[in-house]
Amino acid sequence: MRHRTTVVFLLVSAAWGTAFMATKVGLRSLPPALFAAVRFTLAAALLFALASARSDRLRPHSRAEWVPILTGGVFTIGVHHAFLFTGQQYVESAVAAVLLGLVPVITPALTRLTASAERLTPVGAVGVTFGFVGVVVIANPDPSNLFGSDVHGVALVLASAVAFALGAVLTHDAKSALPLVSTQAWMMLVGAVFLHVTTFVLPWESYADAVWTLDAVAALAYLSVVAGAGGFLLYFWLLDRIGPVEVSLLEYVIPVFAAIAGWVALGETLTVTTVVGFASIFVGFVLVKRGAIRAELRRMRTGRWVGTNDAD
Template identity: 25%
Template sequence: MLYAPNRNQLRFLMLCIIWGSTWIGTKAGIEIVPPLMFAGTRFTAAGALLLLYALAKGETARFQIKDAFRLGAVSILMITLCYGPLFWGMQYIETGTAAVLEMSLTPIALLCFALLLREETLDMRRILAIAFGVAGLVVLFWPATPSGVAPQPEAFRGASLAGGLAVASAAFTYGYGSVLARPLLRAYPALLLAGVTTFIGGLGLFVIALIFEPGALSALSRNWGPIAWMSWFFLVIFGSLIGYTTYMRLLRDVGASRAGSYAFVSPVIAVALGAAFFDEKVTLLDVVGIIVMLSGAYLAMADAPKSEKVVCET
Protein backbone atom coordinates (compact mmCIF):
# COMPACT_ATOMS: atom_id res chain seq x y z
CA MET A 1 0.00 0.00 0.00
CA LEU A 2 1.30 3.46 -0.91
CA TYR A 3 2.14 5.75 1.98
CA ALA A 4 -0.42 8.54 2.33
CA PRO A 5 0.83 11.56 4.30
CA ASN A 6 -1.58 12.99 6.85
CA ARG A 7 -2.80 16.57 6.92
CA ASN A 8 -0.04 17.86 9.18
CA GLN A 9 2.67 16.27 7.05
CA LEU A 10 1.20 17.95 3.97
CA ARG A 11 1.07 21.25 5.85
CA PHE A 12 4.70 20.74 6.81
CA LEU A 13 5.73 20.20 3.18
CA MET A 14 3.84 23.30 2.06
CA LEU A 15 5.49 25.37 4.81
CA CYS A 16 8.95 24.17 3.76
CA ILE A 17 8.35 25.15 0.14
CA ILE A 18 6.98 28.59 1.03
CA TRP A 19 9.56 29.55 3.64
CA GLY A 20 12.36 28.08 1.55
CA SER A 21 11.62 30.69 -1.12
CA THR A 22 11.13 33.75 1.11
CA TRP A 23 14.84 34.42 1.69
CA ILE A 24 15.29 35.65 -1.88
CA GLY A 25 12.26 37.95 -1.61
CA THR A 26 13.47 39.38 1.68
CA LYS A 27 16.95 40.11 0.39
CA ALA A 28 15.55 41.78 -2.74
CA GLY A 29 13.21 43.98 -0.68
CA ILE A 30 15.64 45.20 1.97
CA GLU A 31 18.19 46.21 -0.65
CA ILE A 32 15.72 48.93 -1.70
CA VAL A 33 13.55 49.68 1.34
CA PRO A 34 14.81 50.25 4.93
CA PRO A 35 14.52 46.78 6.52
CA LEU A 36 12.46 47.61 9.61
CA MET A 37 9.98 49.62 7.54
CA PHE A 38 9.82 46.82 4.97
CA ALA A 39 9.11 44.28 7.72
CA GLY A 40 6.73 46.53 9.65
CA THR A 41 4.51 47.33 6.67
CA ARG A 42 4.56 43.69 5.57
CA PHE A 43 3.41 42.25 8.89
CA THR A 44 0.90 45.00 9.67
CA ALA A 45 -0.77 44.51 6.29
CA ALA A 46 -0.68 40.72 6.62
CA GLY A 47 -2.14 40.86 10.14
CA ALA A 48 -5.01 43.07 9.00
CA LEU A 49 -5.80 40.72 6.11
CA LEU A 50 -5.64 37.68 8.39
CA LEU A 51 -8.06 39.29 10.85
CA LEU A 52 -10.49 40.14 8.04
CA TYR A 53 -10.27 36.57 6.77
CA ALA A 54 -10.85 35.17 10.26
CA LEU A 55 -13.89 37.43 10.63
CA ALA A 56 -15.26 36.33 7.24
CA LYS A 57 -14.86 32.66 8.21
CA GLY A 58 -16.45 33.22 11.61
CA GLU A 59 -13.26 32.15 13.41
CA THR A 60 -13.46 34.70 16.18
CA ALA A 61 -13.26 34.51 19.96
CA ARG A 62 -13.10 36.90 22.90
CA PHE A 63 -9.64 36.88 24.42
CA GLN A 64 -9.54 36.37 28.18
CA ILE A 65 -7.84 39.00 30.36
CA LYS A 66 -5.56 36.33 31.79
CA ASP A 67 -4.17 35.64 28.31
CA ALA A 68 -3.41 39.28 27.44
CA PHE A 69 0.19 39.26 28.69
CA ARG A 70 1.03 36.00 26.94
CA LEU A 71 -0.58 37.25 23.72
CA GLY A 72 1.48 40.44 23.81
CA ALA A 73 4.67 38.51 24.57
CA VAL A 74 4.07 36.09 21.69
CA SER A 75 3.44 38.97 19.28
CA ILE A 76 6.62 40.80 20.28
CA LEU A 77 8.83 37.71 20.39
CA MET A 78 7.65 36.01 17.19
CA ILE A 79 7.34 39.12 15.03
CA THR A 80 8.92 42.30 16.42
CA LEU A 81 12.01 40.86 18.10
CA CYS A 82 12.45 38.13 15.50
CA TYR A 83 12.01 39.80 12.14
CA GLY A 84 13.39 43.21 13.15
CA PRO A 85 16.88 41.89 13.94
CA LEU A 86 16.64 39.31 11.14
CA PHE A 87 15.88 41.83 8.39
CA TRP A 88 18.39 44.33 9.81
CA GLY A 89 21.15 41.73 10.04
CA MET A 90 20.63 40.52 6.47
CA GLN A 91 21.96 43.87 5.23
CA TYR A 92 25.43 42.98 6.47
CA ILE A 93 25.89 39.27 5.84
CA GLU A 94 25.32 37.00 2.85
CA THR A 95 21.89 35.47 2.36
CA GLY A 96 23.33 31.95 2.62
CA THR A 97 25.11 32.80 5.87
CA ALA A 98 21.92 34.30 7.29
CA ALA A 99 19.94 31.22 6.25
CA VAL A 100 22.31 28.72 7.85
CA LEU A 101 22.58 30.75 11.08
CA GLU A 102 18.84 31.18 11.55
CA MET A 103 17.77 27.78 10.27
CA SER A 104 20.33 25.75 12.21
CA LEU A 105 19.55 27.54 15.49
CA THR A 106 15.75 27.60 15.16
CA PRO A 107 15.06 23.87 15.80
CA ILE A 108 17.55 23.84 18.68
CA ALA A 109 15.94 26.90 20.28
CA LEU A 110 12.45 25.47 19.80
CA LEU A 111 13.35 22.19 21.48
CA CYS A 112 15.21 23.87 24.35
CA PHE A 113 12.34 26.23 25.20
CA ALA A 114 9.77 23.45 24.76
CA LEU A 115 11.67 21.35 27.31
CA LEU A 116 12.18 24.25 29.73
CA LEU A 117 8.49 25.17 29.64
CA ARG A 118 7.47 21.48 29.79
CA GLU A 119 5.53 21.60 26.54
CA GLU A 120 7.43 18.59 25.23
CA THR A 121 9.56 15.71 26.48
CA LEU A 122 12.99 14.72 25.23
CA ASP A 123 13.52 11.45 23.39
CA MET A 124 16.26 9.94 21.24
CA ARG A 125 14.28 10.43 18.04
CA ARG A 126 14.15 14.22 18.48
CA ILE A 127 17.81 14.39 19.45
CA LEU A 128 18.75 12.46 16.28
CA ALA A 129 16.44 14.61 14.14
CA ILE A 130 18.15 17.83 15.25
CA ALA A 131 21.63 16.28 15.02
CA PHE A 132 20.98 15.10 11.45
CA GLY A 133 19.50 18.45 10.44
CA VAL A 134 22.33 20.58 11.81
CA ALA A 135 24.96 18.22 10.38
CA GLY A 136 23.32 18.46 6.96
CA LEU A 137 23.28 22.25 7.11
CA VAL A 138 27.00 22.28 7.94
CA VAL A 139 27.78 19.96 5.02
CA LEU A 140 25.61 21.95 2.60
CA PHE A 141 26.98 25.40 3.45
CA TRP A 142 30.58 24.58 4.43
CA PRO A 143 31.92 24.72 0.84
CA ALA A 144 30.57 28.26 0.53
CA THR A 145 33.28 29.49 2.93
CA PRO A 146 36.65 30.51 1.46
CA SER A 147 39.02 27.61 0.75
CA GLY A 148 36.62 25.17 2.39
CA VAL A 149 37.46 26.38 5.88
CA ALA A 150 35.37 28.10 8.49
CA PRO A 151 35.18 31.92 8.22
CA GLN A 152 38.00 33.65 10.01
CA PRO A 153 37.28 36.14 12.83
CA GLU A 154 38.22 39.11 10.65
CA ALA A 155 35.34 38.25 8.31
CA PHE A 156 32.88 39.02 11.11
CA ARG A 157 34.24 42.32 12.39
CA GLY A 158 32.09 45.42 12.77
CA ALA A 159 28.76 45.37 10.98
CA SER A 160 29.19 41.75 9.84
CA LEU A 161 29.54 40.55 13.42
CA ALA A 162 26.56 42.63 14.53
CA GLY A 163 24.53 41.36 11.58
CA GLY A 164 25.36 37.74 12.37
CA LEU A 165 24.45 38.15 16.03
CA ALA A 166 21.16 39.85 15.09
CA VAL A 167 20.22 37.00 12.75
CA ALA A 168 21.17 34.40 15.38
CA SER A 169 19.09 36.15 18.04
CA ALA A 170 16.01 35.87 15.82
CA ALA A 171 16.03 32.08 16.18
CA PHE A 172 15.81 32.28 19.96
CA THR A 173 13.12 34.95 20.18
CA TYR A 174 11.07 33.04 17.61
CA GLY A 175 11.60 29.78 19.46
CA TYR A 176 10.56 31.21 22.82
CA GLY A 177 7.51 32.89 21.31
CA SER A 178 6.47 29.70 19.52
CA VAL A 179 6.47 27.66 22.71
CA LEU A 180 4.58 30.39 24.59
CA ALA A 181 1.99 30.41 21.79
CA ARG A 182 1.03 26.76 22.02
CA PRO A 183 -1.27 27.06 25.07
CA LEU A 184 -3.07 29.94 23.32
CA LEU A 185 -3.55 27.75 20.25
CA ARG A 186 -5.43 25.24 22.40
CA ALA A 187 -7.94 27.92 23.36
CA TYR A 188 -8.28 30.14 20.28
CA PRO A 189 -8.51 29.56 16.50
CA ALA A 190 -5.10 29.42 14.81
CA LEU A 191 -6.19 31.84 12.08
CA LEU A 192 -7.35 34.43 14.61
CA LEU A 193 -4.21 34.09 16.71
CA ALA A 194 -2.00 34.39 13.62
CA GLY A 195 -3.79 37.60 12.66
CA VAL A 196 -3.59 39.21 16.10
CA THR A 197 0.08 38.39 16.71
CA THR A 198 1.11 39.43 13.20
CA PHE A 199 -0.77 42.73 13.43
CA ILE A 200 0.52 43.64 16.90
CA GLY A 201 4.09 42.59 16.07
CA GLY A 202 3.97 44.42 12.74
CA LEU A 203 2.76 47.62 14.39
CA GLY A 204 5.65 47.36 16.83
CA LEU A 205 8.13 47.12 13.96
CA PHE A 206 6.45 50.00 12.14
CA VAL A 207 6.65 52.32 15.16
CA ILE A 208 10.29 51.39 15.88
CA ALA A 209 11.17 52.04 12.22
CA LEU A 210 9.55 55.50 12.26
CA ILE A 211 11.38 56.48 15.46
CA PHE A 212 14.82 55.00 14.95
CA GLU A 213 15.43 53.92 11.34
CA PRO A 214 17.10 56.36 8.91
CA GLY A 215 15.07 56.76 5.73
CA ALA A 216 11.96 55.07 7.12
CA LEU A 217 9.77 58.16 6.93
CA SER A 218 10.72 58.91 3.33
CA ALA A 219 10.04 55.26 2.45
CA LEU A 220 6.36 55.90 3.17
CA SER A 221 6.23 57.65 -0.20
CA ARG A 222 5.93 54.07 -1.53
CA ASN A 223 8.20 54.80 -4.48
CA TRP A 224 9.89 51.44 -4.07
CA GLY A 225 9.99 50.17 -7.63
CA PRO A 226 8.59 46.92 -9.08
CA ILE A 227 11.14 44.52 -7.57
CA ALA A 228 10.58 45.68 -3.98
CA TRP A 229 6.80 45.68 -4.41
CA MET A 230 6.79 42.19 -5.94
CA SER A 231 8.91 40.97 -3.02
CA TRP A 232 6.61 42.70 -0.52
CA PHE A 233 3.43 41.19 -1.96
CA PHE A 234 5.04 37.74 -2.15
CA LEU A 235 6.05 37.92 1.50
CA VAL A 236 2.65 39.24 2.62
CA ILE A 237 0.60 36.62 0.74
CA PHE A 238 2.80 33.54 0.89
CA GLY A 239 5.27 34.21 3.70
CA SER A 240 2.70 35.56 6.18
CA LEU A 241 -0.91 34.84 5.22
CA ILE A 242 -0.29 31.25 4.13
CA GLY A 243 3.05 30.38 5.73
CA TYR A 244 2.57 31.83 9.22
CA THR A 245 -0.97 30.45 9.55
CA THR A 246 0.24 27.02 8.46
CA TYR A 247 3.06 27.19 11.03
CA MET A 248 0.61 28.11 13.81
CA ARG A 249 -1.55 25.10 13.00
CA LEU A 250 1.48 22.82 12.95
CA LEU A 251 2.65 24.31 16.23
CA ARG A 252 -0.73 23.53 17.77
CA ASP A 253 -0.95 19.98 16.42
CA VAL A 254 2.59 18.58 16.45
CA GLY A 255 4.57 20.77 18.87
CA ALA A 256 7.39 23.28 18.52
CA SER A 257 10.32 20.97 17.80
CA ARG A 258 8.53 19.04 15.05
CA ALA A 259 7.12 22.19 13.45
CA GLY A 260 10.55 23.82 13.59
CA SER A 261 12.14 21.03 11.56
CA TYR A 262 10.99 22.95 8.47
CA ALA A 263 14.41 24.58 8.85
CA PHE A 264 16.02 21.35 7.62
CA VAL A 265 13.96 21.23 4.41
CA SER A 266 13.73 24.94 3.48
CA PRO A 267 17.45 25.11 2.53
CA VAL A 268 16.86 22.19 0.17
CA ILE A 269 14.10 24.19 -1.50
CA ALA A 270 16.43 27.21 -1.72
CA VAL A 271 19.16 25.10 -3.36
CA ALA A 272 16.65 23.60 -5.82
CA LEU A 273 15.35 27.07 -6.76
CA GLY A 274 18.89 28.32 -7.24
CA ALA A 275 19.67 25.40 -9.58
CA ALA A 276 16.41 25.77 -11.51
CA PHE A 277 16.26 29.56 -11.96
CA PHE A 278 19.77 30.89 -11.37
CA ASP A 279 21.81 28.06 -12.92
CA GLU A 280 23.64 27.46 -9.64
CA LYS A 281 25.77 24.33 -9.47
CA VAL A 282 24.78 21.45 -7.18
CA THR A 283 27.76 19.33 -6.12
CA LEU A 284 27.94 15.80 -4.75
CA LEU A 285 28.64 17.25 -1.30
CA ASP A 286 25.47 19.34 -1.64
CA VAL A 287 23.50 16.17 -2.35
CA VAL A 288 24.98 14.50 0.74
CA GLY A 289 24.02 17.48 2.91
CA ILE A 290 20.51 17.49 1.45
CA ILE A 291 20.02 13.80 2.17
CA VAL A 292 21.22 14.19 5.77
CA MET A 293 18.91 17.21 6.35
CA LEU A 294 15.91 15.45 4.86
CA SER A 295 16.66 12.46 7.10
CA GLY A 296 16.46 14.76 10.11
CA ALA A 297 13.16 16.20 8.95
CA TYR A 298 11.80 12.70 8.34
CA LEU A 299 12.74 11.61 11.87
CA ALA A 300 10.98 14.66 13.26
CA MET A 301 7.77 14.41 11.23
CA ALA A 302 7.28 10.69 10.46
CA ASP A 303 5.28 10.08 13.65
CA ALA A 304 3.53 13.46 13.65
CA PRO A 305 -0.08 13.16 14.84
CA LYS A 306 -2.86 13.89 12.36
CA SER A 307 -4.38 16.49 14.66
CA GLU A 308 -4.73 17.43 18.29
CA LYS A 309 -8.02 17.89 20.10
CA VAL A 310 -8.35 21.56 20.82
CA VAL A 311 -11.04 23.88 22.04
CA CYS A 312 -11.18 25.83 18.79
CA GLU A 313 -10.44 23.62 15.78
CA THR A 314 -9.68 25.44 12.52
Protein backbone atom coordinates in the same frame (compact mmCIF):
# COMPACT_ATOMS: atom_id res chain seq x y z
CA MET B 1 -6.84 13.39 5.94
CA ARG B 2 -4.16 11.21 7.57
CA HIS B 3 -1.21 12.94 5.90
CA ARG B 4 -2.46 16.50 6.47
CA THR B 5 0.32 17.36 8.93
CA THR B 6 3.01 16.27 6.47
CA VAL B 7 1.41 18.24 3.65
CA VAL B 8 1.14 21.38 5.79
CA PHE B 9 4.77 20.96 6.94
CA LEU B 10 5.93 20.87 3.31
CA LEU B 11 3.69 23.80 2.33
CA VAL B 12 5.15 26.01 5.07
CA SER B 13 8.67 24.97 4.11
CA ALA B 14 7.97 25.78 0.46
CA ALA B 15 6.33 29.14 1.27
CA TRP B 16 9.18 30.27 3.51
CA GLY B 17 11.91 28.72 1.36
CA THR B 18 10.78 30.52 -1.80
CA ALA B 19 10.37 33.73 0.24
CA PHE B 20 14.16 34.17 0.18
CA MET B 21 13.98 35.10 -3.51
CA ALA B 22 11.22 37.64 -2.92
CA THR B 23 13.09 39.09 0.04
CA LYS B 24 16.22 39.59 -2.07
CA VAL B 25 14.16 41.48 -4.65
CA GLY B 26 12.40 43.66 -2.09
CA LEU B 27 15.55 44.59 -0.17
CA ARG B 28 17.04 46.13 -3.31
CA SER B 29 14.81 49.17 -2.85
CA LEU B 30 13.18 48.94 0.61
CA PRO B 31 14.80 49.29 4.07
CA PRO B 32 14.72 45.89 5.86
CA ALA B 33 12.63 46.67 8.98
CA LEU B 34 10.22 48.84 6.97
CA PHE B 35 9.91 46.05 4.41
CA ALA B 36 8.97 43.58 7.16
CA ALA B 37 6.62 46.07 8.86
CA VAL B 38 4.62 46.76 5.70
CA ARG B 39 4.59 43.05 4.86
CA PHE B 40 2.95 42.10 8.16
CA THR B 41 0.62 45.11 8.10
CA LEU B 42 -0.78 43.87 4.79
CA ALA B 43 -0.88 40.27 6.03
CA ALA B 44 -2.80 41.36 9.13
CA ALA B 45 -5.31 43.31 7.02
CA LEU B 46 -5.82 40.25 4.81
CA LEU B 47 -6.43 37.96 7.78
CA PHE B 48 -8.84 40.40 9.43
CA ALA B 49 -10.79 40.52 6.16
CA LEU B 50 -10.78 36.70 5.98
CA ALA B 51 -11.94 36.38 9.59
CA SER B 52 -14.77 38.86 8.93
CA ALA B 53 -15.83 36.97 5.79
CA ARG B 54 -15.91 33.72 7.80
CA SER B 55 -17.95 35.47 10.54
CA ASP B 56 -15.29 34.52 13.08
CA ARG B 57 -15.19 36.28 16.43
CA LEU B 58 -12.64 39.08 16.02
CA ARG B 59 -12.05 40.49 19.49
CA PRO B 60 -10.13 38.65 22.24
CA HIS B 61 -12.25 38.41 25.40
CA SER B 62 -9.80 37.20 28.02
CA ARG B 63 -6.20 37.29 29.16
CA ALA B 64 -5.78 33.70 27.92
CA GLU B 65 -6.67 34.85 24.40
CA TRP B 66 -4.24 37.77 24.52
CA VAL B 67 -1.27 35.64 25.64
CA PRO B 68 -0.59 33.88 22.28
CA ILE B 69 -1.30 37.13 20.42
CA LEU B 70 1.28 39.09 22.39
CA THR B 71 3.92 36.35 22.68
CA GLY B 72 3.66 35.34 19.02
CA GLY B 73 3.38 38.92 17.77
CA VAL B 74 6.29 40.26 19.81
CA PHE B 75 8.72 37.32 19.66
CA THR B 76 7.93 35.24 16.55
CA ILE B 77 7.17 38.17 14.26
CA GLY B 78 8.46 41.42 15.80
CA VAL B 79 11.70 40.66 17.66
CA HIS B 80 12.69 37.81 15.35
CA HIS B 81 12.49 39.88 12.16
CA ALA B 82 13.93 43.03 13.75
CA PHE B 83 17.02 41.17 14.99
CA LEU B 84 17.34 39.07 11.83
CA PHE B 85 17.16 41.93 9.33
CA THR B 86 19.46 44.12 11.46
CA GLY B 87 21.98 41.31 11.87
CA GLN B 88 21.99 40.57 8.16
CA GLN B 89 23.47 44.03 7.63
CA TYR B 90 26.71 42.65 9.14
CA VAL B 91 26.88 38.95 8.19
CA GLU B 92 26.67 36.94 4.99
CA SER B 93 23.41 35.17 4.13
CA ALA B 94 25.11 31.77 4.48
CA VAL B 95 26.21 32.64 8.02
CA ALA B 96 22.66 33.73 8.88
CA ALA B 97 21.31 30.43 7.48
CA VAL B 98 23.68 28.44 9.69
CA LEU B 99 22.75 30.45 12.78
CA LEU B 100 19.02 30.01 12.10
CA GLY B 101 19.71 26.30 11.74
CA LEU B 102 20.31 26.35 15.49
CA VAL B 103 16.58 26.87 16.14
CA PRO B 104 15.89 23.09 16.40
CA VAL B 105 18.85 22.86 18.81
CA ILE B 106 17.69 25.80 20.96
CA THR B 107 14.01 24.84 21.10
CA PRO B 108 14.31 21.61 23.16
CA ALA B 109 16.32 23.54 25.76
CA LEU B 110 13.67 26.26 25.98
CA THR B 111 10.83 23.75 26.35
CA ARG B 112 12.36 22.67 29.66
CA LEU B 113 11.33 26.07 31.05
CA THR B 114 7.65 25.26 30.56
CA ALA B 115 5.26 22.94 32.35
CA SER B 116 4.52 20.86 29.24
CA ALA B 117 8.16 20.28 28.35
CA GLU B 118 8.86 18.10 25.32
CA ARG B 119 11.76 15.70 25.48
CA LEU B 120 14.17 14.97 22.65
CA THR B 121 15.48 11.39 22.81
CA PRO B 122 19.18 10.65 22.29
CA VAL B 123 18.44 9.26 18.81
CA GLY B 124 16.35 12.36 18.09
CA ALA B 125 19.28 14.53 19.16
CA VAL B 126 21.48 12.69 16.66
CA GLY B 127 18.82 13.37 14.01
CA VAL B 128 18.81 17.08 14.85
CA THR B 129 22.60 17.08 14.52
CA PHE B 130 22.40 15.48 11.06
CA GLY B 131 19.85 18.12 10.05
CA PHE B 132 22.09 20.95 11.24
CA VAL B 133 25.04 19.50 9.35
CA GLY B 134 22.85 19.41 6.25
CA VAL B 135 22.01 23.11 6.64
CA VAL B 136 25.70 23.98 7.00
CA VAL B 137 26.54 21.97 3.87
CA ILE B 138 23.77 23.61 1.81
CA ALA B 139 24.63 27.12 3.07
CA ASN B 140 28.31 26.37 2.35
CA PRO B 141 29.62 29.42 4.19
CA ASP B 142 33.13 30.67 3.61
CA PRO B 143 35.02 29.74 6.82
CA SER B 144 36.51 33.22 6.91
CA ASN B 145 32.99 34.67 6.88
CA LEU B 146 31.68 32.17 9.42
CA PHE B 147 34.40 32.80 11.98
CA GLY B 148 35.37 36.33 10.97
CA SER B 149 31.89 37.86 10.90
CA ASP B 150 31.09 40.96 12.88
CA VAL B 151 30.35 39.75 16.40
CA HIS B 152 27.41 42.15 16.63
CA GLY B 153 25.84 40.68 13.50
CA VAL B 154 26.29 37.12 14.73
CA ALA B 155 24.80 38.05 18.11
CA LEU B 156 21.78 39.70 16.49
CA VAL B 157 21.00 36.78 14.16
CA LEU B 158 21.48 34.32 17.01
CA ALA B 159 19.12 36.45 19.11
CA SER B 160 16.57 36.27 16.29
CA ALA B 161 16.81 32.46 16.39
CA VAL B 162 16.26 32.45 20.17
CA ALA B 163 13.30 34.84 19.80
CA PHE B 164 11.69 32.61 17.17
CA ALA B 165 12.13 29.47 19.29
CA LEU B 166 10.89 31.24 22.44
CA GLY B 167 7.83 32.53 20.59
CA ALA B 168 7.00 28.99 19.45
CA VAL B 169 7.34 27.56 22.96
CA LEU B 170 5.30 30.28 24.68
CA THR B 171 2.60 30.33 22.00
CA HIS B 172 2.22 26.55 22.02
CA ASP B 173 1.64 26.50 25.78
CA ALA B 174 -1.01 29.24 25.60
CA LYS B 175 -4.57 28.00 25.21
CA SER B 176 -7.07 30.24 23.47
CA ALA B 177 -10.69 29.90 22.33
CA LEU B 178 -10.31 32.71 19.79
CA PRO B 179 -10.50 31.35 16.19
CA LEU B 180 -7.11 30.72 14.59
CA VAL B 181 -7.54 33.27 11.78
CA SER B 182 -8.50 36.02 14.23
CA THR B 183 -5.61 35.11 16.52
CA GLN B 184 -3.18 35.28 13.59
CA ALA B 185 -4.59 38.62 12.42
CA TRP B 186 -4.02 40.21 15.83
CA MET B 187 -0.62 38.54 16.15
CA MET B 188 0.55 40.00 12.85
CA LEU B 189 -0.82 43.40 13.77
CA VAL B 190 1.17 43.34 17.03
CA GLY B 191 4.30 42.27 15.12
CA ALA B 192 3.75 44.95 12.47
CA VAL B 193 3.39 47.70 15.10
CA PHE B 194 6.60 46.48 16.77
CA LEU B 195 8.44 46.60 13.44
CA HIS B 196 7.08 50.05 12.54
CA VAL B 197 8.40 51.32 15.88
CA THR B 198 11.73 49.66 15.06
CA THR B 199 11.99 51.67 11.83
CA PHE B 200 11.95 54.86 13.91
CA VAL B 201 14.51 53.55 16.42
CA LEU B 202 17.13 52.21 13.99
CA PRO B 203 19.29 55.06 12.66
CA TRP B 204 19.70 53.49 9.20
CA GLU B 205 15.96 52.98 8.69
CA SER B 206 13.87 55.69 7.05
CA TYR B 207 10.54 55.79 5.25
CA ALA B 208 12.11 58.35 2.91
CA ASP B 209 14.62 55.74 1.68
CA ALA B 210 11.91 53.44 0.34
CA VAL B 211 11.71 53.19 -3.46
CA TRP B 212 8.43 51.56 -4.48
CA THR B 213 9.42 49.82 -7.71
CA LEU B 214 7.16 47.33 -9.46
CA ASP B 215 9.49 44.49 -8.40
CA ALA B 216 9.38 45.64 -4.78
CA VAL B 217 5.57 45.76 -4.80
CA ALA B 218 5.39 42.29 -6.36
CA ALA B 219 7.80 40.91 -3.75
CA LEU B 220 5.82 42.57 -0.99
CA ALA B 221 2.57 41.08 -2.30
CA TYR B 222 4.07 37.57 -2.39
CA LEU B 223 5.56 37.86 1.08
CA SER B 224 2.38 39.34 2.55
CA VAL B 225 -0.07 36.83 1.07
CA VAL B 226 1.87 33.57 0.61
CA ALA B 227 4.73 33.65 3.12
CA GLY B 228 3.01 36.01 5.56
CA ALA B 229 -0.72 35.35 5.95
CA GLY B 230 -0.65 31.85 4.43
CA GLY B 231 2.69 30.68 5.80
CA PHE B 232 2.19 31.83 9.39
CA LEU B 233 -1.41 30.64 9.48
CA LEU B 234 -0.26 27.14 8.53
CA TYR B 235 2.78 27.40 10.82
CA PHE B 236 0.71 28.05 13.95
CA TRP B 237 -1.80 25.36 12.93
CA LEU B 238 1.17 23.00 12.73
CA LEU B 239 2.65 24.25 16.02
CA ASP B 240 -0.60 23.43 17.81
CA ARG B 241 -0.53 19.85 16.54
CA ILE B 242 3.10 18.72 16.70
CA GLY B 243 4.64 21.10 19.24
CA PRO B 244 7.62 23.47 19.16
CA VAL B 245 10.39 20.86 18.99
CA GLU B 246 9.16 19.10 15.86
CA VAL B 247 7.92 22.28 14.16
CA SER B 248 11.38 23.80 14.63
CA LEU B 249 12.65 21.24 12.10
CA LEU B 250 11.20 23.57 9.45
CA GLU B 251 14.54 25.38 9.65
CA TYR B 252 16.15 22.29 8.12
CA VAL B 253 13.70 21.92 5.22
CA ILE B 254 13.41 25.61 4.31
CA PRO B 255 17.00 25.76 2.90
CA VAL B 256 16.14 22.75 0.71
CA PHE B 257 13.23 24.59 -0.89
CA ALA B 258 15.28 27.79 -1.10
CA ALA B 259 18.00 25.94 -3.01
CA ILE B 260 15.51 24.23 -5.34
CA ALA B 261 13.69 27.53 -5.98
CA GLY B 262 16.98 29.24 -6.79
CA TRP B 263 17.81 26.43 -9.21
CA VAL B 264 14.41 26.54 -10.95
CA ALA B 265 13.73 30.29 -10.99
CA LEU B 266 17.17 31.89 -10.93
CA GLY B 267 19.28 29.28 -12.70
CA GLU B 268 21.48 28.72 -9.65
CA THR B 269 23.53 25.52 -9.64
CA LEU B 270 22.71 22.53 -7.45
CA THR B 271 26.17 21.36 -6.47
CA VAL B 272 27.23 17.97 -5.15
CA THR B 273 27.59 19.48 -1.67
CA THR B 274 23.98 20.70 -1.88
CA VAL B 275 22.78 17.18 -2.67
CA VAL B 276 24.88 15.85 0.23
CA GLY B 277 23.19 18.43 2.44
CA PHE B 278 19.77 17.22 1.29
CA ALA B 279 20.77 13.65 2.16
CA SER B 280 22.00 14.66 5.61
CA ILE B 281 18.73 16.47 6.34
CA PHE B 282 16.76 13.43 5.15
CA VAL B 283 18.71 11.14 7.49
CA GLY B 284 18.06 13.56 10.33
CA PHE B 285 14.33 13.56 9.67
CA VAL B 286 14.19 9.76 9.56
CA LEU B 287 15.92 9.60 12.95
CA VAL B 288 13.71 12.25 14.58
CA LYS B 289 10.47 10.92 13.08
CA ARG B 290 11.33 7.22 13.16
CA GLY B 291 8.39 6.40 15.46
CA ALA B 292 5.85 8.09 13.20
CA ILE B 293 7.41 6.47 10.13
CA ARG B 294 7.22 2.99 11.69
CA ALA B 295 3.59 3.57 12.68
CA GLU B 296 2.72 4.72 9.15
CA LEU B 297 4.41 1.70 7.59
CA ARG B 298 2.48 -0.61 9.95
CA ARG B 299 -0.79 1.09 8.97
CA MET B 300 0.05 0.68 5.29
CA ARG B 301 0.88 -3.02 5.71
CA THR B 302 -2.23 -3.61 7.80
CA GLY B 303 -4.39 -1.74 5.30
CA ARG B 304 -3.14 -3.86 2.40
CA TRP B 305 -3.60 -7.06 4.38
CA VAL B 306 -7.17 -6.12 5.38
CA GLY B 307 -7.93 -5.06 1.83
CA THR B 308 -6.75 -8.46 0.53
CA ASN B 309 -8.96 -10.30 3.02
CA ASP B 310 -11.94 -8.15 2.09
CA ALA B 311 -11.36 -8.90 -1.58
CA ASP B 312 -11.29 -12.62 -0.85
